[in-house]
Amino acid sequence: MSKKPVRVAVTGAAGQIGYALLFRIASGEMLGKDQPVILQLLEIPDEKAQKALKGVMMELEDCAFPLLAGMEAHSDPMTAFKDTDYALLVGARPRGPGMERKDLLSANAQIFTAQGKALDKVASRNVKVLVVGNPANTNAYIAMKSAPSLPRKNFTAMLRLDHNRALSQIAAKIGAQVADIEKLTVWGNHSPTMYADYRFATVNGKSVKDLINDQEWNKNVFLPTVGKRGAAIIEARGLSSAASAANAAIDHMRDWVLGSKGKWVTMGIPSDGQYGIPKDIIFGFPVTTENGEYKLVEGLPIDAFSQERIALTLNELKEEQAGVAHLL
Numbered sequence: 001m002s003k004k005p006v007r008v009a010v011t012g013a014a015g016q017i018g019y020a021l022l023f024r025i026a027s028g029e030m031l032g033k034d035q036p037v038i039l040q041l042l043e044i045p046d047e048k049a050q051k052a053l054k055g056v057m058m059e060l061e062d063c064a065f066p067l068l069a070g071m072e073a074h075s076d077p078m079t080a081f082k083d084t085d086y087a088l089l090v091g092a093r094p095r096g097p098g099m100e101r102k103d104l105l106s107a108n109a110q111i112f113t114a115q116g117k118a119l120d121k122v123a124s125r126n127v128k129v130l131v132v133g134n135p136a137n138t139n140a141y142i143a144m145k146s147a148p149s150l151p152r153k154n155f156t157a158m159l160r161l162d163h164n165r166a167l168s169q170i171a172a173k174i175g176a177q178v179a180d181i182e183k184l185t186v187w188g189n190h191s192p193t194m195y196a197d198y199r200f201a202t203v204n205g206k207s208v209k210d211l212i213n214d215q216e217w218n219k220n221v222f223l224p225t226v227g228k229r230g231a232a233i234i235e236a237r238g239l240s241s242a243a244s245a246a247n248a249a250i251d252h253m254r255d256w257v258l259g260s261k262g263k264w265v266t267m268g269i270p271s272d273g274q275y276g277i278p279k280d281i282i283f284g285f286p287v288t289t290e291n292g293e294y295k296l297v298e299g300l301p302i303d304a305f306s307q308e309r310i311a312l313t314l315n316e317l318k319e320e321q322a323g324v325a326h327l328l
């Protein structure tokens with residue numbers, strides 16, 4: 001018997017990430033090749049954006065996806081999030097050349113307060129929320145705080161792009177396949193302060209740290225390359241990463257819903273105080289996922305270098321949180 005369709009809300013649906021994301025959701029890459037979906041698409045109430053959204057929907061129609069059970073265009077989060085089982089909050093103002101993420105904090109805080117409130121009122125009580133729009137961790141925090149009747153654990157931020165970027169850099173360095181690398185994680189904020197940590201990583205059972213054996217490369221090449229990759233893409237393309245961001249969003253949701261089969265993945269999740277991260281801060285952590293739930297990998301040793309890097313990214317998140325405190 002075929003499965004009942006689930007509702008997937010996507011904001012910023014006419015944007016460049018939306019364009020790289022919706023077709024993959026509709027083809028079953030995110031929730032499984034047997035899971036019909038109803039897309040509830042949100043764009044700003046602006047003629048041009050709504051017209052562009054209609055165009056994307058025409059293309060979705062033209063794909064004749066067997067799993068696409070329905071599709072709606074919205075300009076109000078209160079209708080877009082009605083009964084939604086999954087919410088991918090992508091819509092936000094992207095950073096342009098030379099702009100700091102912090103500059104976007106206030107404008108985006110207003111968007112995510114309103115969307116958090118709408119989720120609180122109308123979404124499924126089990127809605128799984130992924131925030132992609134930057135600054136993703138703090139936007140997820142704002143949405144979570146604005147939705148007090150929903151479980152905190154259902155609000156997550158996307159660190160998976162950083163995780164995937166780190167995987168590729170490591171694979172290139174040691175001449176391995178990304179698929180063979182396990183137990184990598186990225187701690188902290190989706191920003192240049194993130195700490196991609198390969199101390200526990202293995203490739204075909206061997207220690208990645210031992211194979212690399214080069215702390216100078218870690219500190220001066222690897223971490224800056226991964227941390228500044230978003231800016232490097234903007235510099236090269238004149239636009240922020242879209243296809244790789246959409247791909248990471250698919251990876252994040254797919255693993256959350258369908259399970260990581262024992263493998264570590266990185267998710268930005270609300271802290272319960274583990275590793276000294278204050279409660280409620282949305283922080284990149286290593287997790288495993290099973291039966292629609294994530295479980296933090298606890299008890300990992302944190303050496304002095306890692307402690308320093310974790311403190312740096314935590315301080316940035318604390319500053320971002322202080323910057324929006326008056327709005328909550």
Ligand SMILES: NC(=O)c1ccc[n+]([C@@H]2O[C@H](COP(=O)([O-])OP(=O)(O)OC[C@H]3O[C@@H](n4cnc5c(N)ncnc54)[C@H](O)[C@@H]3O)[C@@H](O)[C@H]2O)c1
Nearest residue numbers: 012014015016017043044091092094132133134158161245
């Ligand atoms: N977390 C990550 O790893 C990651 C990676 C890449 C990009 N991003 C972020 O994702 C966001 C989207 O990027 P993009 O390239 O698709 O941008 P884009 O400008 O192409 O598209 C954003 C879309 O969101 C819409 N939008 C704006 N405010 C909205 C609102 N309140 N409700 C609904 N829709 C709204 C806009 O009209 C636009 O169509 C940006 O904030 C970007 O910085 C995050």
Ligand SMILES: O=C(O)C[C@H](O)C(=O)O
Nearest residue numbers: 095134229230231240241
């Ligand atoms: O840095 C940005 O604004 C874009 C995005 O977050 C990225 O990491 O590519």
